[in-house]
Each structure stands twice: as structure tokens, then as C-alpha cells.
Amino acid sequence: MFKKILIANRGEIALRIIRTCREMGIRTVAIYSTADKDSLHVRFADEAVCIGPPASAESYLNIPKIMAAAEITNADGIHPGYGFLAENADFAEVCQQYDIKFIGPTPDQIRKMGDKVTAKETMIKAGVPVVPGSDGLVKDVKHGKKISADIGYPVIIKATAGGGGKGMRIVWKDEEFETQWDSARKEAKASFGNDGIYIEKFVEEPRHIEFQIAGDQDGNVCHLSERECSIQRRHQKLLEESPSPFMTDELRQKMGDASILAGKAINYEGVGTVEFLVDKYRNFYFMEMNTRIQVEHPVTEEVIDHDLIKEQIKIAAGIPITGENYIPTLHAIECRINAEDPYNNFRPSPGKITSFHSSKGHGVRVDTHVYAGYLIPPYYDSMIAKLICRAQTREECITKMERALDEFIIEGVKTTIPFHKKLMQDEKFRSGDFHTGFLNDFDLGEPEPDK
Numbered sequence: 231m232f233k234k235i236l237i238a239n240r241g242e243i244a245l246r247i248i249r250t251c252r253e254m255g256i257r258t259v260a261i262y263s264t265a266d267k268d269s270l271h272v273r274f275a276d277e278a279v280c281i282g283p284p285a286s287a288e289s290y291l292n293i294p295k296i297m298a299a300a301e302i303t304n305a306d307g308i309h310p311g312y313g314f315l316a317e318n319a320d321f322a323e324v325c326q327q328y329d330i331k332f333i334g335p336t337p338d339q340i341r342k343m344g345d346k347v348t349a350k351e352t353m354i355k356a357g358v359p360v361v362p363g364s365d366g367l368v369k370d371v372k373h374g375k376k377i378s379a380d381i382g383y384p385v386i387i388k389a390t391a392g393g394g395g396k397g398m399r400i401v402w403k404d405e406e407f408e409t410q411w412d413s414a415r416k417e418a419k420a421s422f423g424n425d426g427i428y429i430e431k432f433v434e435e436p437r438h439i440e441f442q443i444a445g446d447q448d449g450n451v452c453h454l455s456e457r458e459c460s461i462q463r464r465h466q467k468l469l470e471e472s473p474s475p476f477m478t479d480e481l482r483q484k485m486g487d488a489s490i491l492a493g494k495a496i497n498y499e500g501v502g503t504v505e506f507l508v509d510k511y512r513n514f515y516f517m518e519m520n521t522r523i524q525v526e527h528p529v530t531e532e533v534i535d536h537d538l539i540k541e542q543i544k545i546a547a548g549i550p551i552t553g554e555n556y557i558p559t560l561h562a563i564e565c566r567i568n569a570e571d572p573y574n575n576f577r578p579s580p581g582k583i584t585s586f587h588s589s590k591g592h593g594v595r596v597d598t599h600v601y602a603g604y605l606i607p608p609y610y611d612s613m614i615a616k617l618i619c620r621a622q623t624r625e626e627c628i629t630k631m632e633r634a635l636d637e638f639i640i641e642g643v644k645t646t647i648p649f650h651k652k653l654m655q656d657e658k659f660r661s662g663d664f665h666t667g668f669l670n671d672f673d674l675g676e677p678e679p680d681k
């Protein structure tokens with residue numbers, strides 16, 4: 231087992247990892263930028279190393295500085311959290327060279343899933359359903375138009391280096407193809423330095439449902455059930471839940487089997503997520519695989535009562551998993567509390583939190599790194615807390631979430647709490663009848679008057 235883990239991250243996830251390490255008797259090293267000197271991850275870690283100025287490129291993304299911190303503190307493992315370097319295969323490789331275990335998959339596994347065309351080819355070979363589309367990369371406009379005519383409009387143009395919607399364009403008819411092709415390529419080149427493009431049939435009004443999987447160093451792979459992630463805005467998830475209200479026993483069996491095939495196809499080692507698009511007929515298609523712990527992992531932890539960070543650490547230490555799949559018997563919902571103004575296009579609202587009272591009580595969990603007096607720096611993402619509720623049924627879980635949202639007090643900055651309160655009252659949300667386009671025509675109404 232590890233003796234000392236360096237956490238190459240900040241915020242709530244750094245704190246989340248420190249908590250599990252404490253429970254496992256593993257010492258922790260925090261790294262931090264000057265903007266984070268008063269952060270709780272710095273205070274709660276056994277040791278802390280300042281690695282540079284606020285800009286991520288000079289701190290949380292700076293591999294030489296992170297490796298230097300790991301060397302001087304004698305860490306034998308590095309946990310990357312999510313974002314930053316979590317899916318950077320080169321970083322995982324540098325860790326190998328330093329003989330410090332990267333707590334996550336191998337560089338090769340990260341690379342296979344990081345390139346979407348390679349991932350899709352791997353899934354086809356493994357027998358995992360994918361959206362019909364081009365056979366690999368598309369050479370030029372002429373080639374693209376031919377393929378699109380063959381599969382039939384509408385189609386979607388995607389960047390092989392993409393993910394999260396960057397370099398993605400929907401094309402409804404042949405006349406629009408060239409314009410959309412050009413803009414997708416430009417955006418892909420600018421965002422990823424790679425303008426490799428592929429084409430798929432556009433699945434209309436899909437749901438985004440993902441399966442949590444775990445694989446060990448002996449080749450066992452199991453699934454830990456699904457999360458429903460369709461409530462998102464411009465590819466930023468705002469609410470996740472498990473189980474999906476759209477799930478049936480039959481669909482879970484099929485998608486669970488497919489997720490395990492996906493993991494086995496790359497000998498996946500660690501916890502990971504297989505993302506699917508699901509259409510209204512419950513056809514499902516592999517979209518991409520995330521080779522990291524995700525923001526929304528607590529909803530799975532709550533419904534199956536397992537610590538996923540502990541699973542990651544055990545797998546990285548070579549301890550085998552049981553290999554059994556887990557089916558939820560409870561319901562959990564996570565609301566992302568961001569320092570953003572939902573009444574102003576979700577514009578970031580950094581600044582000082584003047585007053586903070588977290589919701590509490592049975593079935594309520596709050597994962598956060600903030601406190602009254604905390605200054606939210608403008609340099610990083612705007613998520614300041616995750617409010618997770620758990621109950622016997624979805625209905626009870628929504629009721630509990632409404633109660634928990636009502637007692638959450640955050641003053642000094644704008645937050646997404648009013649958005650979530652309104653969402654809890656929405657009939658389509660409450661009935662489970664929604665897809666990824668749901669928030670496009672969601673009306674937030676007027677702000678509540680101050681009490």
C-alpha cells in the first residue's frame with residue numbers, strides 16, 4: 231500500500247482525496263498555487279508545497295514543478311483528481327519514469343481513449359454499439375459530403391481530439407456542409423492543435439447516460455451502475471443522478487455488458503466512465519470514455535455505498551476488485567453549486583464568501599472546500615460545492631433536495647442555488663421526461679426578492 235500520496239489538484243476534489251487517504255492511513259502532500267494558500271486542502275494535508283503563481287500553466291498544469299514536489303516529499307503515488315493533468319498520458323508516463331505510481335490508468339490506456347477515432351475503432355472491434363458514421367478520419371470536404379449523403383442528414387462533425395463539445399458542428403443539409411466543416415476544423419486546430427475530423431449520424435434529442443466501471447491489474451472489470459447526466463448547459467453538467475429515470479432492468483443489463491466490454495477491450499485499470507447517447511427508443515451508442523474520477527462520482531458512492539477514491543487507490547496498489555456489478559437500490563441526486571449568476575447567463579461570480587451555512591441532516595452530503603470568509607479566486611473553475619442527497623426513491627430524493635437547497639446559505643457571491651430550486655419544481659424534470667436539450671428552453675423566471 232502507498233505510504234504517501236501527492237494530490238495534483240485543488241478545491242473540493244483535493245479535499246475529497248485527502249479524506250480517503252486519512253481513513254486508509256496514507257500520508258498526503260498538497261500542492262498549491264499562491265492563489266490557494268488559504269485553501270482547506272493545504273490545511274488538511276500532512277504536508278503542502280507551494281508550486282507557483284495562480285496561472286494553471288505555471289502551477290497545477292506544470293509537470294516539472296509537480297514532479298519536483300513529489301521528489302522532495304518522497305511521495306510514492308500521485309492522485310491527479312479530475313481536470314488539470316488527470317487525462318494527460320505524458321504526465322502518467324513521467325510518473326512511471328520517476329517510479330511514482332500514477333493513480334489511474336496507464337499512459338497507453340489514456341491515449342487509446344483520448345483519441346476519439348481510435349476509441350471508436352476499438353469499441354467497434356470489441357462489439358460495443360457506436361453511432362453509424364465515417365470509417366475513421368475524413369480527408370476533405372468532398373469525402374465528408376459523400377459520407378454524409380450516404381448516412382443521411384442530419385450529421386455531426388466531431389474532432390478526434392475533442393470531447394466536451396469543442397470542434398463539434400451539426401449539419402442539417404448538404405449546402406451547409408462546407409461552412410460547418412471549415413469552422414469545426416479551425417476550432418479543433420485552435421483548441422487541440424489537431425484538426426482530425428470524423429462524422430456521425432446526428433442522434434436527435436438524446437439522453438446522456440454514463441456507466442461507472444472499475445478494472446483491476448488482473449483484468450477483472452465490473453460496472454457500478456449508471457448516472458443520468460442529461461441536465462447540462464453548453465456541455466457543463468449542472469445536475470447528475472443515479473439511477474437514470476429512463477433506465478429499465480433490461481437496458482441496464484445491456485449497457486452494463488457493453489461498458490464491461492469497453493473496459494476489457496483496453497485492459498482498463500482504475501475507475502472510469504463509459505459515456506453513451508441513448509435515443510428515445512432506448513438504442514444506445516458509445517460516445518467516449520473518461521479515464522479519470524469524475525466530478526459526479528458521489529452519486530454512485532451514495533447509491534452503492536462504496537468509496538470510489540478508495541477503490542482507485544486499492545487498484546493502483548495492485549489489490550484485485552471483487553468483479554461483481556453493483557445495482558443501486560437507493561436514489562441520489564447531485565446539484566453543482568457554482569459561483570455563477572444563473573440570471574446573467576451563468577456568468578462567473580468570484581469574490582469573497584461573506585456567509586456560509588451548509589445544508590445538513592439525514593441523507594444530505596456536501597462536498598466543498600469553501601467556508602465563510604473564503605475568497606473564490608477567478609483563475610479556476612467556478613464550482614464551489616456539490617450538494618448530494620440520497621433517499622429511498624427519486625420522489626423522496628427530490629423532496630429532500632428541495633429542503634436542502636432551502637437551508638443552504640451562501641452570501642457574497644451569486645450561485646446556481648436559485649437555478650436548482652426552480653429545476654426541482656419543473657414538471658418535466660420531476661417526471662423524468664427530459665433529454666440533453668432540456669435546458670435550452672428552460673425558463674428560470676424572475677429572481678426571488680431578498681428576504
Ligand code: MV4
Pocket residue numbers: 361386393394395398430431432433434436437438459460462465507517518666
Ligand atoms: C452527439 C450528439 C448527437 N449525435 N453525437 C456532445 C459532447 C460530445 N461528448 C458528444 N456530444 C454529442 N454527440 C451524435 N452522433 C449529441 C451530443 C450532444 C450532447 C451529448 C451529451 C450531453 C450533452 C450534449 C449536448 C449537445 C450535444
